[in-house]
Amino acid sequence: MTGGAANPWSGEVALTLDGQCHALKLTLGALVELEQALGADSLVALVERFEGGRFSARDVMAVLLAGLHGAGHPVTAAALVAAEIAGGPIEAARAAGLLLARAFALPDGDGA
Numbered sequence: 030m031t032g033g034a035a036n037p038w039s040g041e042v043a044l045t046l047d048g049q050c051h052a053l054k055l056t057l058g059a060l061v062e063l064e065q066a067l068g069a070d071s072l073v074a075l076v077e078r079f080e081g082g083r084f085s086a087r088d089v090m091a092v093l094l095a096g097l098h099g100a101g102h103p104v105t106a107a108a109l110v111a112a113e114i115a116g117g118p119i120e121a122a123r124a125a126g127l128l129l130a131r132a133f134a135l136p137d138g139d140g141a
Contacts, residue, residue, distance in 0.1 A: 040131040042096065044124045045115035052100050053124065055092075055132035059099030066091045076133065079126045086118070092125035 035041035035052040042053045055063070060072060067075065067088065075092075078084045090109060097104045104112075114121045 037131065040128075041100065042124050042127045042131065044093065044096075044120070046104075046109070046112040048113075048115075051097060051102055053093065053096030053102075053128055054100040055096055055128050056099035059095040060132065062098060063091055063095040066095065072129075072133075076129050079129055084122070084125075089118075089122050089125045092128055093121060096125075096128045 034050070035043035040054050043050055044053055045051070063075070064072060075084075075088060078088060090106070094104065094106055094109050097109070116123075
């Protein structure tokens with residue numbers, strides 16, 4: 030999705046790259062890509078790093094790239110690194126943390 034708002038109820042997060050709004054989403058396939066990109070033993074450790082503010086720029090970019098791919102945007106790592114992110118590094122980190130939170134949150138009132 031480009032040019033519209035993200036749907037938080039489906040786990041999407043909006044991020045503006047080079048002046049275009051994109052929805053990002055961490056699907057199961059995107060989470061596998063993320064584990065491989067970071068060489069992570071578990072995504073729990075990555076989530077804990079974000080929760081504790083101990084994440085790296087590499088973590089942020091890997092989460093954003095996986096989120097772009099999960100939402101169907103065929104962006105390369107090189108293109109993402111070269112892109113202008115509206116809001117800069119702070120917005121990039123906020124979006125990455127929100128993506129992780131939404132990927133692992135249960136819907137409100139689900140009871141499961």
